[in-house]
Amino acid sequence: MQDDVIDIRLLEAFAAVMSAGSITGAARLLGRSQPVVTRQIQDLETDVGYLLFSRNGPRISPTPKGILFYAEVERLLLGLKHIRDRAAAIGAGALPVxxxxxxxxxxxxxxxxxxxxxxxxxxxxxxxxxxxxxxxxxxxxxxxxxxxxxxxxxxxxxxxxxxxxxxxxxxxxxxxxxxxxxxxxxxxxxxxxxxxxxxxxxxxxxxxxxxxxxxxxxxxxxxxxxxxxxxxxxxxxxxxxxxxxxxxxxxxxxxxxxxxxxxxxxxxxxxxxxxxxxxxxxxxxxxxxxxxxxxxxxxxxxxxxxxxxxxxxxxxxxxxxxxxxx
Incomplete structure (x- = not known):
């Protein structure tokens, strides 16, 4: 891995593609353009040092390494969501999530x-x-x-x-x-x-x-x-x-x-x-x-x-x- 820290937006793009099954669907979920999501996936693959998706024309499918990586990304993103929820609860003076x-x-x-x-x-x-x-x-x-x-x-x-x-x-x-x-x-x-x-x-x-x-x-x-x-x-x-x-x-x-x-x-x-x-x-x-x-x-x-x-x-x-x- 080239950098010590991976941009969270790249992980969000990856998770969205895994969920939607396509770059187009992921772009729609994230409210980003298709070229932006494509570039983010490419940047993430460069960061981790291996392909996350196999390309066959416009179709993509996760590689075996991509599937394993997704399990880690999903857990991380869920943890970050809980942190945001907890921060909001603390700010509102409510019970923590x-x-x-x-x-x-x-x-x-x-x-x-x-x-x-x-x-x-x-x-x-x-x-x-x-x-x-x-x-x-x-x-x-x-x-x-x-x-x-x-x-x-x-x-x-x-x-x-x-x-x-x-x-x-x-x-x-x-x-x-x-x-x-x-x-x-x-x-x-x-x-x-x-x-x-x-x-x-x-x-x-x-x-x-x-x-x-x-x-x-x-x-x-x-x-x-x-x-x-x-x-x-x-x-x-x-x-x-x-x-x-x-x-x-x-x-x-x-x-x-x-x-x-x-x-x-x-x-x-x-x-x-x-x-x-x-x-x-x-x-x-x-x-x-x-x-x-x-x-x-x-x-x-x-x-x-x-x-x-x-x-x-x-x-x-x-x-x-x-x-x-x-």
């Missing part, structure tokens, strides 16, 4: 429940809630572009303070007319020869699901994996298979056409509430943290553990109820 980040299941399931119970006088006029991958939640908290985060384990990092860890057993989701839907408990061995719907990330919940199924001696005939438990549940509703997911969404949202059943083996889903190390929790964050702790206990079988001491991941073990699956 609140930024939260959580993995999608928690952002859609637990966070709304918690926010609804917080004293509204403690909430600022603007609240940003981002649904991100666990890795991006951690990075956002580390960079302090968000105030508080919820991420699945592992989250150990010297720049994070772990407020608490929640452990809750996974459940099976099936279409209401599935042959196994009448059972009170789904046995992992019943997945043998059936299609499994599961998470894609091999370093988090997926590893524990695979290990538990292997110990049960089951071999799914097929697997569909996804990065969203909501997607897995939606596929189960369409009779595409049996979903093994954390019970966050199933315990907080109505799932018409889907039945949820406990498993005969406890497959723990673990997640943590994290904040930047050394940063004192504001009254608003403290209230949200307390509300989240209450909200997570509404999930069947949920257990709360304190901070760093609870970051080890337990192996699955037999559940205590109806292990014959009938």
């Amino acid at each position: 609140l930024s939260l980040a959580a993995i999608p299941a928690l952002a859609g399931g637990i966070v709304p429940v918690a926010l609804a119970t917080v004293d509204q006088a403690l909430l600022p006029r603007q609240v940003h809630v981002q649904a991100l991958s666990a890795e991006n939640v951690v990075q956002s908290v580390l960079s302090q572009s968000v105030d508080f985060g919820l991420a699945s384990l592992p989250v150990q990092h010297p720049g994070l303070d772990v407020q608490w860890v929640c452990e809750v057993p996974c459940v099976a989701c099936l279409a209401a007319d599935h042959p196994l839907a009448k059972r009170k408990v789904i046995r992992l061995k019943d997945l043998d020869g059936r299609r499994l719907l599961t998470m894609a990330n091999p370093y988090r919940l997926r590893r524990r699901v695979d290990d538990a199924i292997a110990r049960a001696g089951a071999i799914p005939a097929e697997v569909i994996d996804t990065n969203s438990s909501l997607t897995a549940i939606a596929m189960a509703k369409q009779s595409l298979g049996i979903a093994i997911v954390e019970p966050v969404l199933t315990s907080s949202l109505a799932m018409e056409g889907v039945v949820t059943r406990p498993l005969d083996v406890a497959i723990p889903f673990l997640f943590a509430a994290v904040s930047p190390t050394g940063r004192e929790l504001t009254p608003t964050i403290t209230a949200i943290n307390d509300a989240l702790r209450v909200a997570v206990t509404l999930m069947p079988g949920a257990k709360l553990h304190g901070g760093e001491a609870a970051l080890s991941e337990p192996a699955g073990e037999p559940a205590t109820s109806e292990r014959d699956g009938t």
